[in-house]
Amino acid sequence: MSNDANIIFERPTAMSDRITHYCPGCTHGVIHRLVAESLDELGLRERTVGVAPVGCSVLAYNYFNCDFMEAAHGRAPALATGFKRTRPDMIVFTYQGDGDLASIGMGEIVHSANRGEKFTTIFVNNAIYGMTGGQMAPTTMPLQKTTTSPSGRNVELTGYPIRMVELLSTLKTPSFIARVGVFSPMHIVQAKKIIKKAFRLQAENKCFTMVEVLSTCPTNWGITPIASTKWVASDMEPYYPLGVFKDYEEGEG
Amino acid sequence: MVKKLMKGNEAIGEAAIAAGVRNYFAYPITPQSEVAEYLTWRLPEVGGTFVQAESEVAVGNMLFGAASTGKRVFTTSSSPGISLMQESLSYMAGAHLPVVLVNIMRGGPGLGGILPSQADYFQSVKGGGHGDYQLIVLAPSSVQEAVDLMILAFELADKYLAPVMIIGDGMIGQMMESVEFPEKYRDESNPDEKDWALTGAKDRKPRIVKSLFLNPEELEINSLTLDKKYREMKKSETRHELYKVTGDTKILITAYGTMARICQTVIDELEEEGISVGLFRPITLFPYPEKELFAEVIKDNIEYILDVEMSTGQMIEDVERIVKGARPIDFYGRTGGIVPSPNEIKDKIREMLKK
Amino acid sequence: MDKQIEVVFAGFGGQGVMTAGQLLAYTAMEEGKQVVWIPSYGPEMRGGTANCTVVVSDDRIGSPIINNPMSACVFNRPSLDKFGSLLRKDGLLLINSSLIDVKSGRDDLTETLIPANDIALKLGNPKVANMVMLAAYVAATDIVSFDTLGGMLDKKMGKKKELLDINHRAFEEGRKLIETIKA
Numbered sequence: 086m087s088n089d090a091n092i093i094f095e096r097p098t099a100m101s102d103r104i105t106h107y108c109p110g111c112t113h114g115v116i117h118r119l120v121a122e123s124l125d126e127l128g129l130r131e132r133t134v135g136v137a138p139v140g141c142s143v144l145a146y147n148y149f150n151c152d153f154m155e156a157a158h159g160r161a162p163a164l165a166t167g168f169k170r171t172r173p174d175m176i177v178f179t180y181q182g183d184g185d186l187a188s189i190g191m192g193e194i195v196h197s198a199n200r201g202e203k204f205t206t207i208f209v210n211n212a213i214y215g216m217t218g219g220q221m222a223p224t225t226m227p228l229q230k231t232t233t234s235p236s237g238r239n240v241e242l243t244g245y246p247i248r249m250v251e252l253l254s255t256l257k258t259p260s261f262i263a264r265v266g267v268f269s270p271m272h273i274v275q276a277k278k279i280i281k282k283a284f285r286l287q288a289e290n291k292c293f294t295m296v297e298v299l300s301t302c303p304t305n306w307g308i309t310p311i312a313s314t315k316w317v318a319s320d321m322e323p324y325y326p327l328g329v330f331k332d333y334e335e336g337e338g
Numbered sequence: 339m340v341k342k343l344m345k346g347n348e349a350i351g352e353a354a355i356a357a358g359v360r361n362y363f364a365y366p367i368t369p370q371s372e373v374a375e376y377l378t379w380r381l382p383e384v385g386g387t388f389v390q391a392e393s394e395v396a397v398g399n400m401l402f403g404a405a406s407t408g409k410r411v412f413t414t415s416s417s418p419g420i421s422l423m424q425e426s427l428s429y430m431a432g433a434h435l436p437v438v439l440v441n442i443m444r445g446g447p448g449l450g451g452i453l454p455s456q457a458d459y460f461q462s463v464k465g466g467g468h469g470d471y472q473l474i475v476l477a478p479s480s481v482q483e484a485v486d487l488m489i490l491a492f493e494l495a496d497k498y499l500a501p502v503m504i505i506g507d508g509m510i511g512q513m514m515e516s517v518e519f520p521e522k523y524r525d526e527s528n529p530d531e532k533d534w535a536l537t538g539a540k541d542r543k544p545r546i547v548k549s550l551f552l553n554p555e556e557l558e559i560n561s562l563t564l565d566k567k568y569r570e571m572k573k574s575e576t577r578h579e580l581y582k583v584t585g586d587t588k589i590l591i592t593a594y595g596t597m598a599r600i601c602q603t604v605i606d607e608l609e610e611e612g613i614s615v616g617l618f619r620p621i622t623l624f625p626y627p628e629k630e631l632f633a634e635v636i637k638d639n640i641e642y643i644l645d646v647e648m649s650t651g652q653m654i655e656d657v658e659r660i661v662k663g664a665r666p667i668d669f670y671g672r673t674g675g676i677v678p679s680p681n682e683i684k685d686k687i688r689e690m691l692k693k
Numbered sequence: 694m695d696k697q698i699e700v701v702f703a704g705f706g707g708q709g710v711m712t713a714g715q716l717l718a719y720t721a722m723e724e725g726k727q728v729v730w731i732p733s734y735g736p737e738m739r740g741g742t743a744n745c746t747v748v749v750s751d752d753r754i755g756s757p758i759i760n761n762p763m764s765a766c767v768f769n770r771p772s773l774d775k776f777g778s779l780l781r782k783d784g785l786l787l788i789n790s791s792l793i794d795v796k797s798g799r800d801d802l803t804e805t806l807i808p809a810n811d812i813a814l815k816l817g818n819p820k821v822a823n824m825v826m827l828a829a830y831v832a833a834t835d836i837v838s839f840d841t842l843g844g845m846l847d848k849k850m851g852k853k854k855e856l857l858d859i860n861h862r863a864f865e866e867g868r869k870l871i872e873t874i875k876a
């Protein structure tokens with residue numbers, strides 16, 4: 086196991102050495118790395134299968150050094166359910182954007198969580214549809230401008246952003262649900278701990294685990310990478326508070 | 339009428355407004371997201387609304403609900419999204435609801451790619467959902483025709499109380515051409531006068547929009563009613579266009595949509611070389627212009643048919659069915675988002691002529 | 694003029710190639726021509742290059758996709774590499790020599806070097822390089838008249854006077870450049 090001080094300089098075994106297609110300042114890459122490091126450190130890589138979403142991270146399988154499936158838009162939790170029920174000895178995770186998970190895939194994620202499917206979901210919330218060019222997502226902030234809310238999200242017509250972590254925490258079955266950020270080195274260290282814990286619980290055969298990660302999309306937000314990380318802290322975090330919302334080990338599962 | 343230079347996707351949105359649409363439901367997908375991005379600001383200007391649904395499954399069913407009011411409603415999507423609407427299409431066909439859908443096709447199967455394709459012919463023409471039903475399917479080959487067919491689509495939907503699908507490809511959606519809108523056009527129909535629309539059971543018996551008929555005799559009647567509509571459509575609604583089909587034409591190309599336009603270039607260029615090739619372009623894919631195609635094919639001068647598609651060969655099954663062996667049929671197609679170039683098609687024709 | 698003219702504008706995203714193509718398409722339409730403007734869309738856009746094709750014709754336009762166009766205005770090296778080899782024999786290639794220091798290497802084309810970015814910089818706004826190029830293309834081909842082109846610019850960008858002026862001056866420079874070459 087690598088010690089925490091030098092992991093920043095090494096490429097995790099669970100990651101391939103390809104250059105990613107993500108835009109400058111996009112934190113999908115950081116999140117990939119935290120997942121890969123967790124798999125390495127827990128020694129799970131060789132029995133892990135990832136499920137890619139439809140979104141900018143559909144190409145995640147090019148960057149992880151483990152087996153992968155590509156799901157239809159929003160259906161990753163159903164694929165993961167099918168796989169894990171058939172091969173309970175393996176480790177399965179879905180990696181999903183906010184359009185994928187909180188919009189079209191709302192049904193699959195709620196029911197997978199409620200059935201307590203024993204896989205881990207990494208939910209990347211960047212408050213917009215990245216891949217299709219910046220349309221409104223269910224997680225888009227009030228008044229945030231997108232191509233389908235050109236004068237800012239109007240909550241009277243479209244409601245308020247969905248807080249997935251809070252929503253799923255009302256369910257009794259899941260064992261671990263948390264929200265983290267990757268917008269500062271300190272937050273990255275914390276995010277890593279939590280993602281790793283989710284995978285450890287899965288390896289211990291615990292029910293559904295999910296970590297929501299607040300992420301950036303400088304390209305479609307139309308601001309610089311630096312302004313993007315600031316915006317996550319100033320505008321997203323107050324609405325999407327960080328923390329562990331449900332933890333089996335704390336007796337809340 | 340004023341001429342405007344417009345992107346196909348935006349022109350489709352504007353045409354819907356011209357046809358009287360004030361309610362639009364959709365979910366983003368490349369290469370047609372511009373329709374929603376256009377209508378998101380344009381509809382409110384005319385007092386309408388756009389709802390970005392949570393999925394295409396929801397979109398299909400929002401259309402069901404909206405169409406039940408008797409007002410004109412529509413959606414646009416691209417192949418994977420249209421797949422998700424098949425269930426609602428079957429329900430809407432069964433419940434005799436007039437709706438219009440636009441499929442800006444991209445390469446499949448599965449997530450496929452986002453470049454132009456015509457691989458959803460089977461899905462749209464042969465019925466992608468369950469049950470004995472058909473869609474009226476229209477295939478524009480230019481932005482202007484997309485606008486004209488939008489208006490026609492709403493009229494046909496209203497006339498037959500049936501879902502109508504317009505299929506185009508990424509080229510139609512993305513390219514800009516000059517278009518004119520029928521500004522004088524008005525949808526004169528009144529939802530309150532439609533004897534099936536749900537307007538509130540005041541002074542009349544309640545109406546029910548449904549597709550469940552547990553009694554087999556009743557279900558058969560519903561299917562026969564649908565069948566009668568389809569027969570009527572086949573009789574009166576076929577549309578097609580011929581290009582440079584003359585008494586000298588040896589090879590007749592069958593192609594639809596933008597593929598047909600590319601074949602026009604092929605025909606023009608071969609004409610300069612003294613080779614006479616003509617084009618039969620169906621505009622309605624269902625009902626297919628069967629009699630019209632057969633009449634062209636059996637002319638003495640026609641020696642071969644060449645079917646050209648952006649697929650591995652789907653419409654060709656209809657062409658074969660109609661030609662019934664009267665002439666040999668050859669095929670040229672590319673898929674994956676690759677658009678056959680005029681040169682490739684010319685080579686194919688030269689090769690055929692050598693035989 | 695030929696019955697049909699096709700031109701590709703190609704460069705990095707942000708160099709204004711789409712706008713230049715659209716302005717040409719609007720202008721040609723204003724002059725009563727048939728036009729098609731079609732952008733590249735798809736995976737290659739992530740790589741940062743963008744291009745559009747404009748087809749102008751007296752008659753109805755067949756294929757909107759032109760595999761071997763008769764002319765191209767290339768703004769960066771990858772675009773030269775791509776379209777330099779695709780152009781039809783006897784085609785016209787305008788090269789943004791501010792950013793590209795080579796030619797296509799073909800001897801069956803008319804190639805003209807347009808230092809579009811240098812000229813734009815001299816005018817005080819590097820963003821008008823696309824307009825310098827467009828004007829050079831129009832001057833070289835007479836595809837549309839400068840009167841209609843200028844009028845269309847006013848119509849499309851009418852609001853900001855300063856921006857409008859500099860665009861008009863970019864037109865003037867592009868046109869002068871070709872006229873000196875022709876003379």
Ligand SMILES: Cc1ncc(C[n+]2csc(CCOP(=O)(O)OP(=O)(O)O)c2C)c(N)n1
Nearest residue numbers: 139140141158182183184185214215216367
């Ligand atoms: C059934 C279906 N509908 C729509 C799409 C188009 N589509 C591709 S990615 C995407 C959303 C991406 O947004 P998100 O999940 O937030 O991920 P991001 O790209 O922001 O990482 C959509 C709508 C599709 N591929 N399939």
Ligand code: SF4
Nearest residue numbers: 107108111141215302
């Ligand atoms: S579009 Fe947004 S989410 Fe997608 S790679 Fe770029 S920054 Fe990341």
